[in-house]
Amino acid sequence: MPLPRNSASTTNSYFVSHELCWAKTTRDGSPGINVRDHCMNVGCVAEKMLDLVPGRMREKRLPQGIAALAALHDVGKVSPGFQSKCSQWLVRHGLVGRVNDLWPADHAKVSQWTVEQILGKPGLREWAAIIGAHHGKLKGRLSEEPWEDERQRLARELIDAFGPLPDKPADDAVLWFVAGLISVADWMGSDERRFPQEARWNLNERRRQAGEALRSQGWKRLSVRQPLSFQQLFPSCATANRLQEAALEVIVRPGVYVIEGPMGCGKTEAALAAAYRLLSAGQATGIYFGLPTQITSNRIHERVQPYVERISPDAEPVHLIHGSSWLMDASPPVEPGMAGPDGEAAEHAHAGRSWFASQKRAILAPFGVGTIDQALLGVVAARHFFVRQFGLAGKVVILDEVHTYDWYTGTLLDVLVKRLRELDSTVIILSATLTEERRRSLLGLDEGQPVSPRYPLVSGVDGRLVEKTCEAEGSKTVCVNSHTDRIRAEDVMSQARLGACVLWIRNTVEEAQETYRVLQGARAEGGPPVALLHSRFPYFRREQLESDWMERLGRDPARRPGGCVLVSTQVAEQSVDIDADLLVTDLAPTDMLLQRMGRLWRHERSRRPVSRPEIWIQMPPLDVAQVSALSVDELLRALGRSARVYSPYVLARTFLLWSGRPSLVLPDDIRPLLESTYADPDSESHALSELKKRLDQDREKMARTALNATAVWSIPALADEEEVQTRYGACKMAQVLLVRRIEPVDARTVRLELLDGSNVTASEGGWSLETAKALHRNIARVPRGAVKGLLANQPGWLKSQVYQPTAIGILRHDGALVGAEAGTDTGLSYHPDEGVRIRRDRVRLEPWEEDEYLD
Structure with a gap:
C-alpha cells in the first residue's frame, strides 16, 4: 500500500x-x-x-x-x-x-x-x-x-x-x-x-x-557438419576452381577480404566455402549475405538455403531481409506484452514484433540474406541501429557487388567494415569490377600503398596484407556495337524472331515501360514473347514475373523460349542467373556495363541462335570529336535521363572509352577498362573538366554527409527503413495499395477485394498478420511526388496494418487508379504487364523524382 x-x-x-x-x-x-x-x-x-x-x-x-x-x-x-x-x-x-x-x-x-x-x-x-x-x-x-x-x-x-x-x-x-x-x-x-x-x-x-x-527462437550454438569437401558443399561443382582455391588459401581467420573475379566465375561459392571453414573452426557464429537489391537478395537466398541445410544438421530456415521479404514469414514468434498507455513503450513493443516477425529477423538469425542497406542501418543514426551491430557480431558478413554504390553509401560501407572487425566479424567482399583505389579503402590500407594489379585476385588483411593471384578459367570475346542513332525495336524483334533471347536494360522505369510498349507494337501476333521487369509492380505480380523469367532464362534449357525480349531496369544487372544471347543496353558507367555483360552467354550451350556474344549500346547522339566542343549544358542534354541516374562525368568518360571499340576480351580487359575510366587524365575539355569538378565536390559532400549520419551520439535517430539514410539523394518513395473494391463494414472496419483477387477485412486498431501480409502483397512503390496529395488522409484501418506512408488506388475497368475519396483522379494507371504507370499529363514530378531506378 x-x-x-x-x-x-x-x-x-x-x-x-x-x-x-x-x-x-x-x-x-x-x-x-x-x-x-x-x-x-x-x-x-x-x-x-x-x-x-x-x-x-x-x-x-x-x-x-x-x-x-x-x-x-x-x-x-x-x-x-x-x-x-x-x-x-x-x-x-x-x-x-x-x-x-x-x-x-x-x-x-x-x-x-x-x-x-x-x-x-x-x-x-x-x-x-x-x-x-x-x-x-x-x-x-x-x-x-x-x-x-x-x-x-x-x-x-x-x-x-x-x-x-x-x-x-x-x-x-x-x-x-x-x-x-x-x-x-x-x-x-x-x-x-x-x-x-x-x-x-x-x-x-x-x-x-x-x-x-x-x-x-532458434538461438543455440551452431552445429556444423565436418569435414565436408567442396563438392559436398556444392554438388553441382566437381572441384573448386582456381579462384575458389585461392580464396580458401587466403581466408583462414577473421579479417577483411576481397575476392575479385569476372562475372559468373563462382565468387559466391568461394565466399561460402571460406565461411564454412571459419564456422567449422569455431571462428564465426553465422553468415549474413548482403546484396544491392531485392531481386539479387531473392536469388542468392535460393542458393544459400540448400547450402545451409548441407552444412548444419539442425539449421533453421535462412531468413531473407529486405523491404518485402517479411511476407514469407509464417507467424510472429514474439508477442510483447501490452505497454499500457505509454506511447513510446507501445512503439517499443511494436518494434519487438517487427524484429521477430518481419524481415529484420535475418540480422539476428544465424543465417540471413538481404540487402546491404539492412547492415548499413547498423552504423547510421537509425532507431535500433545497435540491434543490427549485435546481430552481425561474430558472423561472416559477405558483401556482394560493392562497386555499385556511390561515395555516400561507399563511405558508410567503409565505416561498417571497420565496425564489423571491431565486433570480431569476418568481412568477405565480392566484386567483378573494383578499382585499386576502392580496394585499398575497403581493406583499410593507406592511400598509395602498393597493391597487386593482377586479376583475378584474392586479397585480405588479417593483421597483414595477403594477396593471392590466379589464372582465369577461360576467356570470352564480346563484339561491341555502339549505336548513336536510336536502336530500333524492329531490329531487336528481328533477332528474337531468329530465336535469340534478348535482354534489353534501360536506366529508368519510365524508359523501360516506353520500350516495352514499342516492342509490343512491333511484335506480330504469335511472335516471340516480350516481358518487362522493374520495381514498380505490386509485390505479388513482381514475384510472379521474376520467378517466371529467371527460370526461363536460367541454366536449364527446358523452359528456354525459342526467342524473346526481356526489358528490364537495373534489377537484372547483377547477381541474377540470366543467360541472354544478345544484350541491348543504355550507356552506363564502365563497371555497370561490364556487370550487364555478365548476363551475356553466361552458361555453356551446345547451340545458340547467334554466332557470337554481342552487346548493343545505346550511345548519346554524338561522335567522339564533338565532345570537346560541347558546353556543359549541351553535353548534359546529349546524355539524357541517364545523367540523372549516373555521374555525367563518368558517363562521358565511358562514352569516350567505348565509342568505336569493336570488341573486348573478358576478363583480360576488365581491369584496364576500369582504371582508364576512373583515372585522372592529363587534359580534358572545358565541359569535362567542369563535370569532373562537380563530381569531386559531390563526392566530398557525400562523404561528409555520410560521416555525419554515423554520428549516433549527437544526432536524433531517424526511421529504421532502407534508403532513409543508406542512399544519397535516392528518389523518395511511397506506397500505393492497389484494390478493386472497398466496402465499409462499420465505422472502424472495411472489407477489401485486393488487386490479386483476395478478400480481407481490415479494422482500425486491430493488427493482423494475415491481413497485413495480404495488403503488402498488393502494394507497389512509386515516387512520393506522384501520390503526395493522397497521403494526408490515410484511413485508420490502413495505418493499423501498414506502417509506411501509403496511398490507396482503386482500379477501374480502363486501368486508371482512383483515390478512395470520391474517386479522386490519381494520375496513375495499372497494367499487369507494365506495372504502375504515371501519366505525365496529370502528375507533375520534380526532375529528381522522375527517374526512380533503385530496387
Missing part, C-alpha cells in the same frame, strides 16, 4: 513500493506484471544470450555486469510519471489526485538517471546511456525524479541477482553490442507466451524459461 512521507508536496506525499509498480498492462488495461518480475525475466534472458557469445569475444571484449545492466533497463518505471499512466492502478491504490502525471513519463530516461547514480564515475555514464536507449534511441539526462529510494532498492535486488555493474569504460563497439543485447533481451523477456504476466517464479525457474525462450 502507499507509504506516507513527510512532505507538503502533493506529488511527493506518497510513494509506492516497487513491488506494487506495474511494468505491463493486461489486455483490458489492468496492471499486470510488476517491474521487479519483468526486470528479472529480462536479466535471465540476457544471461542466456551471453552464454552464446563466442568465448574469445566474451573474455577479451565484454566486461562484467552485462546481465545486470539488462535487468536494470526498466527500473525507471518505478516513478510517478509512468505509474500514473494506468488509471486502474491509481484507483486500486487510492492515489487518484495524489500522484499526478506532471513528472517525466519517459521511464527509459529515468532508468538512465538511476543507473548513472549507481555507477557514480563520470567516465561510466555511457553505460547508463545505453540503458536509456533500449527503446531504440538515445535520451538526454535528468536532474531529478521522485521515488529514487525505491528504484535504488530495486536496483540493489537486481544487482544481487545478476552481479556487479561494469566498472570500466568501453569503446563504442562494445557499448552498442551491449545495447543491442539489452533491447533483444527486453523483447524476448516481454513475450507473454514464455513469460506470462501472472507467473510468480523463483530465479532458477526464470532462468529455465529464458533458456526455453531462446531455444524456441
Whole structure:
C-alpha cells in the first residue's frame, strides 16, 4: 500500500513500493506484471544470450555486469510519471489526485538517471546511456525524479541477482553490442507466451524459461557438419576452381577480404566455402549475405538455403531481409506484452514484433540474406541501429557487388567494415569490377600503398596484407556495337524472331515501360514473347514475373523460349542467373556495363541462335570529336535521363572509352577498362573538366554527409527503413495499395477485394498478420511526388496494418487508379504487364523524382 512521507508536496506525499509498480498492462488495461518480475525475466534472458557469445569475444571484449545492466533497463518505471499512466492502478491504490502525471513519463530516461547514480564515475555514464536507449534511441539526462529510494532498492535486488555493474569504460563497439543485447533481451523477456504476466517464479525457474525462450527462437550454438569437401558443399561443382582455391588459401581467420573475379566465375561459392571453414573452426557464429537489391537478395537466398541445410544438421530456415521479404514469414514468434498507455513503450513493443516477425529477423538469425542497406542501418543514426551491430557480431558478413554504390553509401560501407572487425566479424567482399583505389579503402590500407594489379585476385588483411593471384578459367570475346542513332525495336524483334533471347536494360522505369510498349507494337501476333521487369509492380505480380523469367532464362534449357525480349531496369544487372544471347543496353558507367555483360552467354550451350556474344549500346547522339566542343549544358542534354541516374562525368568518360571499340576480351580487359575510366587524365575539355569538378565536390559532400549520419551520439535517430539514410539523394518513395473494391463494414472496419483477387477485412486498431501480409502483397512503390496529395488522409484501418506512408488506388475497368475519396483522379494507371504507370499529363514530378531506378 502507499507509504506516507513527510512532505507538503502533493506529488511527493506518497510513494509506492516497487513491488506494487506495474511494468505491463493486461489486455483490458489492468496492471499486470510488476517491474521487479519483468526486470528479472529480462536479466535471465540476457544471461542466456551471453552464454552464446563466442568465448574469445566474451573474455577479451565484454566486461562484467552485462546481465545486470539488462535487468536494470526498466527500473525507471518505478516513478510517478509512468505509474500514473494506468488509471486502474491509481484507483486500486487510492492515489487518484495524489500522484499526478506532471513528472517525466519517459521511464527509459529515468532508468538512465538511476543507473548513472549507481555507477557514480563520470567516465561510466555511457553505460547508463545505453540503458536509456533500449527503446531504440538515445535520451538526454535528468536532474531529478521522485521515488529514487525505491528504484535504488530495486536496483540493489537486481544487482544481487545478476552481479556487479561494469566498472570500466568501453569503446563504442562494445557499448552498442551491449545495447543491442539489452533491447533483444527486453523483447524476448516481454513475450507473454514464455513469460506470462501472472507467473510468480523463483530465479532458477526464470532462468529455465529464458533458456526455453531462446531455444524456441532458434538461438543455440551452431552445429556444423565436418569435414565436408567442396563438392559436398556444392554438388553441382566437381572441384573448386582456381579462384575458389585461392580464396580458401587466403581466408583462414577473421579479417577483411576481397575476392575479385569476372562475372559468373563462382565468387559466391568461394565466399561460402571460406565461411564454412571459419564456422567449422569455431571462428564465426553465422553468415549474413548482403546484396544491392531485392531481386539479387531473392536469388542468392535460393542458393544459400540448400547450402545451409548441407552444412548444419539442425539449421533453421535462412531468413531473407529486405523491404518485402517479411511476407514469407509464417507467424510472429514474439508477442510483447501490452505497454499500457505509454506511447513510446507501445512503439517499443511494436518494434519487438517487427524484429521477430518481419524481415529484420535475418540480422539476428544465424543465417540471413538481404540487402546491404539492412547492415548499413547498423552504423547510421537509425532507431535500433545497435540491434543490427549485435546481430552481425561474430558472423561472416559477405558483401556482394560493392562497386555499385556511390561515395555516400561507399563511405558508410567503409565505416561498417571497420565496425564489423571491431565486433570480431569476418568481412568477405565480392566484386567483378573494383578499382585499386576502392580496394585499398575497403581493406583499410593507406592511400598509395602498393597493391597487386593482377586479376583475378584474392586479397585480405588479417593483421597483414595477403594477396593471392590466379589464372582465369577461360576467356570470352564480346563484339561491341555502339549505336548513336536510336536502336530500333524492329531490329531487336528481328533477332528474337531468329530465336535469340534478348535482354534489353534501360536506366529508368519510365524508359523501360516506353520500350516495352514499342516492342509490343512491333511484335506480330504469335511472335516471340516480350516481358518487362522493374520495381514498380505490386509485390505479388513482381514475384510472379521474376520467378517466371529467371527460370526461363536460367541454366536449364527446358523452359528456354525459342526467342524473346526481356526489358528490364537495373534489377537484372547483377547477381541474377540470366543467360541472354544478345544484350541491348543504355550507356552506363564502365563497371555497370561490364556487370550487364555478365548476363551475356553466361552458361555453356551446345547451340545458340547467334554466332557470337554481342552487346548493343545505346550511345548519346554524338561522335567522339564533338565532345570537346560541347558546353556543359549541351553535353548534359546529349546524355539524357541517364545523367540523372549516373555521374555525367563518368558517363562521358565511358562514352569516350567505348565509342568505336569493336570488341573486348573478358576478363583480360576488365581491369584496364576500369582504371582508364576512373583515372585522372592529363587534359580534358572545358565541359569535362567542369563535370569532373562537380563530381569531386559531390563526392566530398557525400562523404561528409555520410560521416555525419554515423554520428549516433549527437544526432536524433531517424526511421529504421532502407534508403532513409543508406542512399544519397535516392528518389523518395511511397506506397500505393492497389484494390478493386472497398466496402465499409462499420465505422472502424472495411472489407477489401485486393488487386490479386483476395478478400480481407481490415479494422482500425486491430493488427493482423494475415491481413497485413495480404495488403503488402498488393502494394507497389512509386515516387512520393506522384501520390503526395493522397497521403494526408490515410484511413485508420490502413495505418493499423501498414506502417509506411501509403496511398490507396482503386482500379477501374480502363486501368486508371482512383483515390478512395470520391474517386479522386490519381494520375496513375495499372497494367499487369507494365506495372504502375504515371501519366505525365496529370502528375507533375520534380526532375529528381522522375527517374526512380533503385530496387
